Amino acid sequence: MAGLTGHPVLEIGDKFEELQNNIINNNKNKEVIDKAGLVVKGEENSNNNNNNQGGERDMAPPTSNSLHRSGSRPQLDLSKAAIQGNSEERDPTILLPNQSDDISHFALDIGGSLIKLVYFSRHEGQSIDDKRKKTVKEISNGSRRSYPILGGRLHFVKFETSKLNECLDFISSKQLHNGRIDSHYWNSEAPNKENAVIKATGGGAYKFADLFKERLGVSIDKEDEMDCLVAGANFLLKAIRHEAFTHMEGHKEFVQIDHNDLFPYLLVNVGSGVSMIKVDGDGKFQRVSGTNVGGGTYWGLGRLLTKCNSFDELLELSQRGDNRTIDMLVGDIYGGMDYSKIGLSASTIASSFGKAISDKKELEDHRPEDISLSLLRMISYNIGQISYLNALRFGLKRIFFGGFFIRGHAYTMDTISFAVHFWSQGQAQAMFLRHEGFLGALGAFMSYEKLGLDDLMVHQLVERFPMGAPYTGGKIHGPPLGNLNEKISWMEKFVLKGTEITAPVPMAPPGTTGLGGFEVPSSKGGTLRSDASALNVGVLHLVPTLEVFPLLANPKMYEPNTIDLSDHCELEYWFTVLSEHLPDLVDKAVASEGGTDDAKRRGDAFARAFSAHLARLMEEPAAYGKLGLANLLELREECLREFQFLDAYRSIKQRENEVSLAVLPDLLMELDRMDEEARLLTLIEGVLAANIFDWGSRACVDLYHKGTIIDIYRMSRNKMQRPWRVDDFDLFRERMLGSEGKKPRPHKRALLFVDNSGADVVLGMLPLARELLRRGTEMMVVLYKCDNFGTLIVVLVANSLPALNDVTAMELPDIVAEAAKHCDILRRAAEAGGLLVDAMTNTLDGSKENCSSVPLMVVENGCGSPCIDLRQVSSELASAAKHADLIILEGMGRALHTNFNARFKCEALKLAMVKNQRLAEKLIKGEIYDCVCRYEPAS
Numbered sequence: 001m002a003g004l005t006g007h008p009v010l011e012i013g014d015k016f017e018e019l020q021n022n023i024i025n026n027n028k029n030k031e032v033i034d035k036a037g038l039v040v041k042g043e044e045n046s047n048n049n050n051n052n053q054g055g056e057r058d059m060a061p062p063t064s065n066s067l068h069r070s071g072s073r074p075q076l077d078l079s080k081a082a083i084q085g086n087s088e089e090r091d092p093t094i095l096l097p098n099q100s101d102d103i104s105h106f107a108l109d110i111g112g113s114l115i116k117l118v119y120f121s122r123h124e125g126q127s128i129d130d131k132r133k134k135t136v137k138e139i140s141n142g143s144r145r146s147y148p149i150l151g152g153r154l155h156f157v158k159f160e161t162s163k164l165n166e167c168l169d170f171i172s173s174k175q176l177h178n179g180r181i182d183s184h185y186w187n188s189e190a191p192n193k194e195n196a197v198i199k200a201t202g203g204g205a206y207k208f209a210d211l212f213k214e215r216l217g218v219s220i221d222k223e224d225e226m227d228c229l230v231a232g233a234n235f236l237l238k239a240i241r242h243e244a245f246t247h248m249e250g251h252k253e254f255v256q257i258d259h260n261d262l263f264p265y266l267l268v269n270v271g272s273g274v275s276m277i278k279v280d281g282d283g284k285f286q287r288v289s290g291t292n293v294g295g296g297t298y299w300g301l302g303r304l305l306t307k308c309n310s311f312d313e314l315l316e317l318s319q320r321g322d323n324r325t326i327d328m329l330v331g332d333i334y335g336g337m338d339y340s341k342i343g344l345s346a347s348t349i350a351s352s353f354g355k356a357i358s359d360k361k362e363l364e365d366h367r368p369e370d371i372s373l374s375l376l377r378m379i380s381y382n383i384g385q386i387s388y389l390n391a392l393r394f395g396l397k398r399i400f401f402g403g404f405f406i407r408g409h410a411y412t413m414d415t416i417s418f419a420v421h422f423w424s425q426g427q428a429q430a431m432f433l434r435h436e437g438f439l440g441a442l443g444a445f446m447s448y449e450k451l452g453l454d455d456l457m458v459h460q461l462v463e464r465f466p467m468g469a470p471y472t473g474g475k476i477h478g479p480p481l482g483n484l485n486e487k488i489s490w491m492e493k494f495v496l497k498g499t500e501i502t503a504p505v506p507m508a509p510p511g512t513t514g515l516g517g518f519e520v521p522s523s524k525g526g527t528l529r530s531d532a533s534a535l536n537v538g539v540l541h542l543v544p545t546l547e548v549f550p551l552l553a554n555p556k557m558y559e560p561n562t563i564d565l566s567d568h569c570e571l572e573y574w575f576t577v578l579s580e581h582l583p584d585l586v587d588k589a590v591a592s593e594g595g596t597d598d599a600k601r602r603g604d605a606f607a608r609a610f611s612a613h614l615a616r617l618m619e620e621p622a623a624y625g626k627l628g629l630a631n632l633l634e635l636r637e638e639c640l641r642e643f644q645f646l647d648a649y650r651s652i653k654q655r656e657n658e659v660s661l662a663v664l665p666d667l668l669m670e671l672d673r674m675d676e677e678a679r680l681l682t683l684i685e686g687v688l689a690a691n692i693f694d695w696g697s698r699a700c701v702d703l704y705h706k707g708t709i710i711d712i713y714r715m716s717r718n719k720m721q722r723p724w725r726v727d728d729f730d731l732f733r734e735r736m737l738g739s740e741g742k743k744p745r746p747h748k749r750a751l752l753f754v755d756n757s758g759a760d761v762v763l764g765m766l767p768l769a770r771e772l773l774r775r776g777t778e779m780m781v782v783l784y785k786c787d788n789f790g791t792l793i794v795v796l797v798a799n800s801l802p803a804l805n806d807v808t809a810m811e812l813p814d815i816v817a818e819a820a821k822h823c824d825i826l827r828r829a830a831e832a833g834g835l836l837v838d839a840m841t842n843t844l845d846g847s848k849e850n851c852s853s854v855p856l857m858v859v860e861n862g863c864g865s866p867c868i869d870l871r872q873v874s875s876e877l878a879s880a881a882k883h884a885d886l887i888i889l890e891g892m893g894r895a896l897h898t899n900f901n902a903r904f905k906c907e908a909l910k911l912a913m914v915k916n917q918r919l920a921e922k923l924i925k926g927e928i929y930d931c932v933c934r935y936e937p938a939s
């Protein structure tokens, strides 16, 4: 095709277009001969309108390309999950997925009103069995760590103590008490049922011991409550990144706890009564105070005064309350004025329930709502004040509040925070815990010896929020369901509940309470979420193989997300983008599974589940911990996997790979005709231009639906005129090629984080890798004679699991092998890197000699998302990174949404095309399709 841009490389566009059209227009498996005589297999597409969806729907689900679970992020087995009883009930009993794990372990905290259960299910790690095995070994010089087998999941479930039988049924149906116990992993008391011992704390551990023996045949090993509370709190504060948060005037903010600077602190556990514990270290603590005015007081007095039937009902009443009708405020005493001399505003409560004395009203004359709110504030404030006084007594700045009284309830937390802040004059801080109710149960769990939990690090835990596991909706417990089908029908029913669950959470508008004052709750929704006491916690995946990327300049300060979704406008925008993208994604997902009725139902269930998550997060962005765009994008992928869509873009990726591989030889030939300088520029342009092939961008998907690939490619290449919006190319070129005749020091090891399948990797990143290989090999030949130059390696880093159309580490070796058929540099490098174990069949010259070459390797990153959080990468990648001196991050997800602001110990090149107008404006003050080429020397 003439006149694409006049740039020679763009001639490949002709071939691209021709191949694409041929493939689209030809019948299934019809062979297409391209200009160069290469044979490309076409895919079926019965409709010729360039819309490939119809064709995909007809395809049978592929069997060979199943999900690669390399062990970095274990997946849930969702084969068993259920709704129990009548799903039309207000709070249906929802059953946890039953997973066929071979080891279970659990512990209980049996309190006066609630039973908290923590259980562990081990996930069978799957070994890496692919062409990269050899690569991995070589990179790590045979010194891979051998990890204790601890990978698995930690679940959090609660039951009402009055419904102990439900708890026993749950344990029995999940066979938790019969879990196979392997002394190699768990130094448990007894491997057989007769002598089985379970750890429990709380008064119920004594009260119900006989019942456990009778019903489950297990003995209860009673653990001290304070020991457990402290052990649980210490574990959470050390191991969970977004565990602690402040809550002031309706605003929640997560606090980064420095593990080395955690102690001492005051732990306030608010259950029926209140304990205040000074914690000085692991197992080092002292109960310094407490108060008998706690959760039991609120519930007991509240029940008497309002006739409420449950704690949650009482809490819900408070949402609609106005305490000014019953509390005596400073303004009531001072004729509406502040008492500013001592810092009290008119709206400060001078005396809780004070107005009840002077008014001639009887109990019936007061609204139960007002009574509930007044009571809640009185008790919360009192707890906050006594806690602060104790913190002052011992010189403690940090106070963590736990216990199920708090229940994530905004007013309770605001009141406690206000008291601490007010009395300490801002010197002390009240902090709350996401797993507030599970401290005791977790502590009991940790008392199993040699569990290894206390050694876990933040980066080894990944929190997931599957539907059907302890999600925020309703109560989740009971015997397991039979299969995924039942889970889907549960989802279909759950959606009815889901709309209730996602009803607005009333919160005080920020900044209205003033000094000492409390405004009336803005009770727009009128009701508390039906799951007010439910869990805002997910399943904790324990993944011992995850590591912090060793090249981060400052791991403690590292924040992966560029976009902070705590800004509501921003959240709303991305919420809309993701919602609008959903129908297209469901289409692709369903088509990828053959378009069967089963796939359609799963697609529907996926859409409902993901929408419910989005709606939940819209109301309370911090519900699942600190929320960034990367988390939303990952949640979508997790949700797809939950409904067993293992690779929604599988066939699209395959087709684009084939087309791109067919034109690769011509591209390489053109590149080889250029001088070094022109070639480097063309290569970087190539990466940027080909990054347009992104099925996650709405703008790009629209382009795909409207035009041919060549149209897109042409537009993309036309955008390549420099200067790019962020353009450090000259710096990079100087670093690579030197200046004024001076040859630069070659890089020893380059890590290339690749992004999309098809043109992006084949025509963009692979040629760039090839250039590094070529330069490395040339250097090797020169340096070998005179110097000990160290190792030169080029590593392609790709996703462990599919995400959109991103290429995975499993797919890359075949792509490289295919490319290597037409390129000696790639062939030798791939052979040297162990990528061509059996994939090579035909080489250009037929020779098989393994001449000296810089090796090309493939490493998985440990992620299944379009973005990358470098605090949690595979051990393989961490190991490969150790001697790297250049990293190249490619794509919007990896280089812009995340890591745009990240600094590295080595040189970094960030390359991406911005395929979203808003992001372009915000991040680089540019336009959609602008490009970023950011080069940063080592920090």
Ligand SMILES: CC(C)(COP(=O)(O)O)[C@@H](O)C(=O)NCCC(=O)O
Pocket: 577, 581, 633, 691, 694, 695, 696, 697, 698, 699, 755, 756, 804, 866, 890, 891, 892, 893, 894, 897, 912, 915, 916, 917
């Ligand atoms: C999901 C993505 C980050 C993938 O981009 P990539 O990393 O492949 O360059 C990107 O497509 C994206 O941000 N999409 C959502 C925004 C939109 O549709 O405009």
Ligand SMILES: [Mn+2]
Pocket: 694, 696, 755, 756, 804, 805, 806, 866, 891, 893
């Ligand atoms: Mn991508």
